[in-house]
Amino acid sequence: MAPDRIRLIDLKTQTVDWHQVDTLSWDKVWTISHIWDRGNISTRIPLGGVSWVSNSFSSDRRFNLMFEKTREIVEEHGAEYVWIDAACIHQGTDEEEELERKEQIPLMGTIYGMSAGCVAFGKQTSEDRFVEIASTYDDGRKAWVCSWFERVWTFQELQLPNVLLFVSGDHVLRRDEVYLSILMASPYLSSPRQSPPSLPNDTHILTQDVVNALSPLSKSNTQRSLMQTSKRGCSADYINDKVYGILGVLPKPLAKLHVDYTGKISLAQAVLNLMKLMPSKDILDTLTFNTLPPADDIHDAVHWSGMVRLDGPTEHPSYEKDVYNPAMNARVDVAGEPPRATTRIPNAPLWKVVVTKPEHTHADLAETHIRAWPSIASLSKFSKLTDDFSKVERSADYAHAIGRAERSLAANWTLLKPLLDKAASSGVGGEALSSILQNPPTNTEARCIPPNRLGDARLFDQEVTVLVCRSKADKSFHYGIVVTPNEDNTWHKVCTAAFSDSCVVSTSTEHLVAIGR
Numbered sequence: 001m002a003p004d005r006i007r008l009i010d011l012k013t014q015t016v017d018w019h020q021v022d023t024l025s026w027d028k029v030w031t032i033s034h035i036w037d038r039g040n041i042s043t044r045i046p047l048g049g050v051s052w053v054s055n056s057f058s059s060d061r062r063f064n065l066m067f068e069k070t071r072e073i074v075e076e077h078g079a080e081y082v083w084i085d086a087a088c089i090h091q092g093t094d095e096e097e098e099l100e101r102k103e104q105i106p107l108m109g110t111i112y113g114m115s116a117g118c119v120a121f122g123k124q125t126s127e128d129r130f131v132e133i134a135s136t137y138d139d140g141r142k143a144w145v146c147s148w149f150e151r152v153w154t155f156q157e158l159q160l161p162n163v164l165l166f167v168s169g170d171h172v173l174r175r176d177e178v179y180l181s182i183l184m185a186s187p188y189l190s191s192p193r194q195s196p197p198s199l200p201n202d203t204h205i206l207t208q209d210v211v212n213a214l215s216p217l218s219k220s221n222t223q224r225s226l227m228q229t230s231k232r233g234c235s236a237d238y239i240n241d242k243v244y245g246i247l248g249v250l251p252k253p254l255a256k257l258h259v260d261y262t263g264k265i266s267l268a269q270a271v272l273n274l275m276k277l278m279p280s281k282d283i284l285d286t287l288t289f290n291t292l293p294p295a296d297d298i299h300d301a302v303h304w305s306g307m308v309r310l311d312g313p314t315e316h317p318s319y320e321k322d323v324y325n326p327a328m329n330a331r332v333d334v335a336g337e338p339p340r341a342t343t344r345i346p347n348a349p350l351w352k353v354v355v356t357k358p359e360h361t362h363a364d365l366a367e368t369h370i371r372a373w374p375s376i377a378s379l380s381k382f383s384k385l386t387d388d389f390s391k392v393e394r395s396a397d398y399a400h401a402i403g404r405a406e407r408s409l410a411a412n413w414t415l416l417k418p419l420l421d422k423a424a425s426s427g428v429g430g431e432a433l434s435s436i437l438q439n440p441p442t443n444t445e446a447r448c449i450p451p452n453r454l455g456d457a458r459l460f461d462q463e464v465t466v467l468v469c470r471s472k473a474d475k476s477f478h479y480g481i482v483v484t485p486n487e488d489n490t491w492h493k494v495c496t497a498a499f500s501d502s503c504v505v506s507t508s509t510e511h512l513v514a515i516g517r
Contacts, residue, residue, distance in 0.1 A: 003103040006111060007049075007088035008081040011071055015048035016087055021107070026114040030074040032084040033112075033120040033157035034066060035148050045087045052097075056086035062124055069130070069167060070119045077163075083111055102259045109160060109248025109255060117163030120154070122146035132169040132385050133178055134185060140391040142190045143376060145182060149210045150203045152234040152245040155225070158213055159249050171384045179214040180419050181383040183408055184429075186211055187401035188376040188392050203233035207395065208404060217411055222282045223289045225249050243270040253277050272341055275332045283330040283343060284469040287515065288479045288496055322470040322479070325349065340516070342490060348513035349468040350483075352505040355452050355497055357460035370399045371406070371436075374429035382423045406441035413440060452503065454482070455495025463505060466497050467513060476501050483515065490516040 005018045008029065034056070042053040046060045057063040063086075070082060089104045090097045112118060122131040123146070131146045148154050148166075158164065164175040173181070182189070189207045209231050212218050225246040234241040238261065247255045254277050260270070275286065327347035334341050377389040395401055409416060417437070424433050454460055459482060468480040478501065482494040493515055 003107060006083065006104065006107060008083055009047060009067075009087055011075065011080055011082060013048065016050050019081075021110065024114075025080075027116045028078065028080040029111075029115040030070070030077070030079045030082050031112055031115050031118040031157075031161065032066065032070055032082060033118050033148070033154055034084070035121070035123045035151060035154075037062065037123070047087055050087050052091045054086040054091045056091075062128060065124065065128055065130075066121055069121075073119050073165060073167075073172060074117070077116060079116065083115065098261060102261065105244055105259050106247055106255065106257075109156065112157055112160035112248060113162075115161065117165065118157060118161035120148060120157065120164060120166045122148040122168075130167045130169060132387070133166060133173065133181060133383060134189070134380075134385060134387075136387045136389060136392060137192060140388055141393050142192075143185065143188055143387075143389060143392045144191055145189065145210055147203075147233075149182075149213070150205045150233055152229050152232040152241050155213055155228050155232060156246055156248040169384070169386060173383070175214070176216070176415055176419065177383070179211075179216065179412075180416050181379070182214060183211055183405055183416075184374065184379050184382075185376050186395075186405050187373055187398045188389075188395055189401075190393075190395045203231070205231040205233075207401065211404070211408065215408060215412065216415065222250055222254065222278065223285045226286075227289070239267050240265060240270040242267060243274055254282075272332070272334065275341075276334070278332070280328060280330040281324050283332060284324060284328065284345075287343065287467070287481050287493065288469045288498075321473060323473050324470050328469075343515040345467070345513045345515070346511065348510045349480075349507065350510050350513065351466050351468055351478075351480075351507045352463055353466045353497065353499055353503050354463050354505055355454050355460055355499045355503050357457075358452050370402055372432040373402050373405075374432040374436075378429055378433075382426075382428045409436070410441045451477070451500055453496070453498040455497070456482070459495070464494075464497070466499075467491070467515070478504075481515075483513075486516055488516075490514040492516055 004022065005020050007016050008019050009016050036056045037058040041058045042055055043057045043060055043063065044050070044053050045057070045063055057066075067082075074082065085108075090100045092098075122133070124130055133149075134143055134145050136143050158175075164178075166173045166175070166178050168178075186207050189210075191204075191206055193202070193204055205228075209228060212224070213228055218224065229242045229246050232242070232245075234245065240260070243257070244259050247257060247259075254274060257270075257274055257277060265273075275283065278286070325347065328345050328349075330343055330345045332341060333344055375389075376392050380387070380389045417440075420429075420433065420437055423429055424437060429436075452460075464482045465484070466478075466480045467483050468478050470480075471478045477498070479498050480496075482497050483491040484494055486492050491513055
């Protein structure tokens, strides 16, 4: 039975009490999204009705700063109540308190999605100042976003609210303003963490992941959510939050996944439990969205789930109109001793294909179409950032980033043009921004994405066996995985494949194909 009540902070009395979910006036409720201090200091939240201590804030003073800023913002919008995890979900570790947390976490999607809006905060500085959305590092030569954009839980806290207001230093920015600021700055942004993480809980989110999460036209389907959470950081003590932290944006029945914080379930098992709930379409997507083989040839549940980097814009991508064979009722099974997971696909199309190598690479296309771009020092004025960005260097993939930013600008032009006009009228962006406004970018996918793709470039122009998972509606283009047979009658995934119909040599259908995981 689903829980039917949540705790809320009464803004007038500054007390916390239970409220029935089905009788709430959600237009009077706002939420807070924040980054924990991570100081390993337990602090009692200074509100009536809160009997526990929390590691979220290193002092009650820092909580009060955030709470008072939130109240200042939301009371202007008619708010009467506020929800924040540290004060509204019991932080204790007793069995009853753990049970409450397990029941309340699946409700977070409802809380963030139904409430009137959300106020987001990055970390507080040692001077008790709220960090800005971006800042410089490495003696001012590089720039990156604040850590709020890198965490697992903040992904759904960004996706779900009807209104998102971000506290950046002394200013409050709307989501569209934050999106435009980071999108336009993306050719200059460089993550301090460029190498793959050594631990699953480490952060390895890159610029395009941040931009994709912010884009209002990027829908949060299962695969995009998994791709995002795989790159985001979380507590090493709660590594399964990489799954539980996105349940609010996942469709049913995935959102009903059993939450377990006992420590008995590994991340790989939590991912596998999620995959067992996936509908056929999502299971097929876990095959085609993953660009295996990884360098270390790891084939565990996390890698197979689709938790990979997606390095292109995701506004209304063409694959959302792709067609799936309804006879391919794919499912994930676990059997044998030791247990082994397989994807079982009835009526599976196994085609012989020769994927011809494209004439141009991403780099060729990006360098060919690069246009002048506003400096980040000028752009920072639009975001009211206080760091000196004048020495910030271009990112390593500057040309690619401009191409991606143009595609996102084109997709979101109606939303972003008024903000660009406002920026230009205030002197931001100079001639480069004026040029963008005079010659708006067009969303031409062909210039950034080659028609044929293979996860393993060595297989171009060779005949391979492909399990076809989905196709364009006109059957002109197909997506699948290159497979080879195993000795136990299962099949081994070699890599992903995307190819035009002209590459098909022959087609056949197998009664049942089991892909070993």
